[in-house]
Amino acid sequence: MQQPGRAAEIKANGIGKSFGSFRALDDLTLDIGRGEFLTLLGPSGSGKTTFLMILAGFVQPSEGRLFSDGVDITDRPAEQRAAGMVFQGYALFPHMSVEQNIAFPLKVRKKSATEIKRRVGEMIERVGLNGHEKKLPAQLSGGQQQRVALARALVFEPGVLLLDEPFSALDKGLRGQMQAEMKRLHQETGTTFVFVTHDQSEALALSSRVAIFNHGKLLQVGRPDEVYDRPDNRFVAEFLGEINMLPVKGVKPADNGATGLCEDRAINMRCKAEKVRGDAILAIRPEHMSIAREATAGENGIAATAVASTYLGAATKLDLTTRQGAKVTVSVPNEVAAAALRKGNSVWLTWPAEKGFLLPDGGQ
Amino acid sequence: MRGTLSDRTGAALLMAPLLLFLVLAYAWPFLGVVKWSFTLPTPGLGQYHALLTDDLVQSVFIRTLRIAAIVTVVSVTAAYAITVVWVRGSPLQRVLAEFCILVPFWISVLTRAFGWVALLSNRGLINTWLQSIGFISEPLTLVRNEFGVIVGMSHFLIPFAVFPLASAMRSLDERVLLAARGLGSSRMRTFWTVFVPMTRSGIIGSAMIVFVFSLGFFVTPAILGGGRSVMIAELIYLRIFQSPDWGLGAAISVVLVVFVGALMALVFRYVKPKQLV
Ligand SMILES: Nc1ncnc2c1ncn2[C@@H]1O[C@H](COP(=O)(O)OP(=O)(O)OP(=O)(O)O)[C@@H](O)[C@H]1O
Ligand SMILES: [Mg+2]
Numbered sequence: 001m002q003q004p005g006r007a008a009e010i011k012a013n014g015i016g017k018s019f020g021s022f023r024a025l026d027d028l029t030l031d032i033g034r035g036e037f038l039t040l041l042g043p044s045g046s047g048k049t050t051f052l053m054i055l056a057g058f059v060q061p062s063e064g065r066l067f068s069d070g071v072d073i074t075d076r077p078a079e080q081r082a083a084g085m086v087f088q089g090y091a092l093f094p095h096m097s098v099e100q101n102i103a104f105p106l107k108v109r110k111k112s113a114t115e116i117k118r119r120v121g122e123m124i125e126r127v128g129l130n131g132h133e134k135k136l137p138a139q140l141s142g143g144q145q146q147r148v149a150l151a152r153a154l155v156f157e158p159g160v161l162l163l164d165e166p167f168s169a170l171d172k173g174l175r176g177q178m179q180a181e182m183k184r185l186h187q188e189t190g191t192t193f194v195f196v197t198h199d200q201s202e203a204l205a206l207s208s209r210v211a212i213f214n215h216g217k218l219l220q221v222g223r224p225d226e227v228y229d230r231p232d233n234r235f236v237a238e239f240l241g242e243i244n245m246l247p248v249k250g251v252k253p254a255d256n257g258a259t260g261l262c263e264d265r266a267i268n269m270r271c272k273a274e275k276v277r278g279d280a281i282l283a284i285r286p287e288h289m290s291i292a293r294e295a296t297a298g299e300n301g302i303a304a305t306a307v308a309s310t311y312l313g314a315a316t317k318l319d320l321t322t323r324q325g326a327k328v329t330v331s332v333p334n335e336v337a338a339a340a341l342r343k344g345n346s347v348w349l350t351w352p353a354e355k356g357f358l359l360p361d362g363g364q
Numbered sequence: 365m366r367g368t369l370s371d372r373t374g375a376a377l378l379m380a381p382l383l384l385f386l387v388l389a390y391a392w393p394f395l396g397v398v399k400w401s402f403t404l405p406t407p408g409l410g411q412y413h414a415l416l417t418d419d420l421v422q423s424v425f426i427r428t429l430r431i432a433a434i435v436t437v438v439s440v441t442a443a444y445a446i447t448v449v450w451v452r453g454s455p456l457q458r459v460l461a462e463f464c465i466l467v468p469f470w471i472s473v474l475t476r477a478f479g480w481v482a483l484l485s486n487r488g489l490i491n492t493w494l495q496s497i498g499f500i501s502e503p504l505t506l507v508r509n510e511f512g513v514i515v516g517m518s519h520f521l522i523p524f525a526v527f528p529l530a531s532a533m534r535s536l537d538e539r540v541l542l543a544a545r546g547l548g549s550s551r552m553r554t555f556w557t558v559f560v561p562m563t564r565s566g567i568i569g570s571a572m573i574v575f576v577f578s579l580g581f582f583v584t585p586a587i588l589g590g591g592r593s594v595m596i597a598e599l600i601y602l603r604i605f606q607s608p609d610w611g612l613g614a615a616i617s618v619v620l621v622v623f624v625g626a627l628m629a630l631v632f633r634y635v636k637p638k639q640l641v
Contacts, residue, residue: 056546058546077545078542079548082548085542087539089539091539091540092540094540095561104557108547108548109548156548
């Protein structure tokens with residue numbers, strides 16, 4: 001984080017943090033690549049802010065080491081790490097104008113007046129705050145304050161930008177706009193971004209990788225499609241979106257995954273851990289299942305009855321009950337749902353083998 | 365925040381007895397004082413004319429303003445340091461600071477003034493000690509002059525200066541300080557460029573309380589000034605009780621009250637009263 005203008009590469013090695021007897025973070029090991037956009041995702045209280053504060057140097061970890069570009073920075077105070085940080089609630093200097101807020105990190109670095117003027121001007125241009133230079137933070141809208149916070153954190157070209165739920169106070173439309181803007185800033189600056197949110201769709205849309213936290217533990221890190229399509233455990237599977245869980249029996253490794261019996265029908269599925277055997281839980285996203293008149297031989301499919309539907313505009317969410325009583329939700333075209341409900345009797349639920357995966361932890 | 369109508373009516377009803385008390389205890393008698401200033405010994409503006417021309421009255425006014433200004437700077441600075449420790453220090457530091465702030469309230473102003481005399485007089489603790497270590501040969505004149513008055517008054521007023529500062533420091537968003545440090549600012553620089561400016565309303569409130577209190581000080585200057593540093597309250601007392609010159613005494617009082625009123629109006633124009641407490 002020390003060389004301005006160059007994206008930093010960060011390594012967290014066995015980081016833990018206790019507050020008294022409470023474990024806020026536990027044995028966290030994570031590599032953050034140069035120029036990466038990493039999102040920390042997790043429910044409230046899962047330790048995301050704590051980890052970000054440790055990265056910034058505001059909180060000392062109870063154990064573990066932190067490296068930036070290979071240098072141990074665990075004991076380096078925050079002001080010398082100089083990671084750019086955007087706080088929840090922005091934390092702008094209320095007594096300084098927009099211009100002065102953005103100039104602050106440059107003044108601290110004793111840049112010349114002309115350089116400060118030029119770089120602040122460029123930054124104001126870049127985040128679209130022209131015409132607001134002389135205003136105080138209290139005179140700005142939420143979105144504008146957000147831009148000031150971003151500009152202030154980026155103006156000194158930090159190696160890493162840390163963002164703690166920067167959009168949580170914005171309404172939905174503005175949120176979308178700011179997300180797009182942040183993606184653009186990431187591309188333009190090439191800096192490493194570490195972004196905290198508890199909104200899973202935001203995490204999937206923005207990041208190059210997502211790290212999922214729960215109860216102070218890092219559960220899984222991976223590309224958005226990896227964590228969404230191949231979650232390591234039930235928590236990750238459910239946290240990232242709606243998912244159907246079906247019990248399978250007699251699981252055996254097979255080419256390309258595993259086979260087993262789901263509601264007495266032989267099915268194929270993907271799984272990460274080869275050692276999964278016997279009983280397990282199969283997980284399938286609602287949008288990956290479809291309704292068919294019958295399942296052809298060799299295709300994954302189980303019989304079910306449609307019980308209710310929710311019209312969502314572009315598609316319909318259909319609730320079904322399988323023969324053995326499992327509840328399943330699928331997202332299907334509106335007319336398919338209507339037909340399935342009209343028939344009132346059994347339909348077939350089918351899915352491609354590569355879209356069903358076993359939860360390695362047995363769904364615990 | 366804006367309360368509902370019934371809220372505000374309720375608040376007004378609760379305030380009413382206090383307001384009535386203030387009117388009866390202060391406003392009404394003060395109107396009497398205003399009347400004296402225009403009628404004694406003869407009706408007219410004579411007393412106010414005398415005020416403008418009387419050298420003694422003017423020098424006392426100027427001395428009072430000077431002492432009040434110095435006391436304000438000294439008290440607010442000292443109170444600021446104590447409050448930082450009280451609000452942001454370690455648990456032990458907090459207890460010690462609280463002790464320093466509260467103890468003076470348990471000792472009467474008279475006792476404290478005489479305590480300072482004992483400390484500062486020619487044969488007091490400080491002079492004896494400085495002489496015994498050979499630092500000085502002749503005792504320093506620390507009391508019965510303006511210096512003594514300033515010390516005694518500041519000591520009395522520091523605790524009062526603490527409270528507006530403490531409320532400003534408590535309401536400050538911790539994250540803003542973290543943000544400053546995260547942007548590369550040292551602790552020192554963060555203190556001066558972020559912490560102090562953000563507690564500005566507390567500083568103004570604190571300074572105003574100290575300054576206004578200082579203008580009306582009577583006992584402390586009388587004891588520690590030794591008759592050489594007469595302040596305005598003592599002058600009013602002398603005019604009314606010793607040289608029965610009620611008219612002039614009343615006129616000085618009126619000018620003092622008008623001055624304080626104007627000062628508060630000026631400050632409130634720039635700082636909302638809400639920010640002061
Ligand atoms: N200074 C502290 N002292 C004691 N406990 C703390 C402290 N800071 C955080 N914690 C606890 O650590 C846990 C993790 O907190 P953290 O702020 O990291 O959660 P988070 O994932 O950011 O949650 P949110 O989404 O609500 O912001 C919480 O249970 C919190 O109460
Ligand atoms: Mg948080």
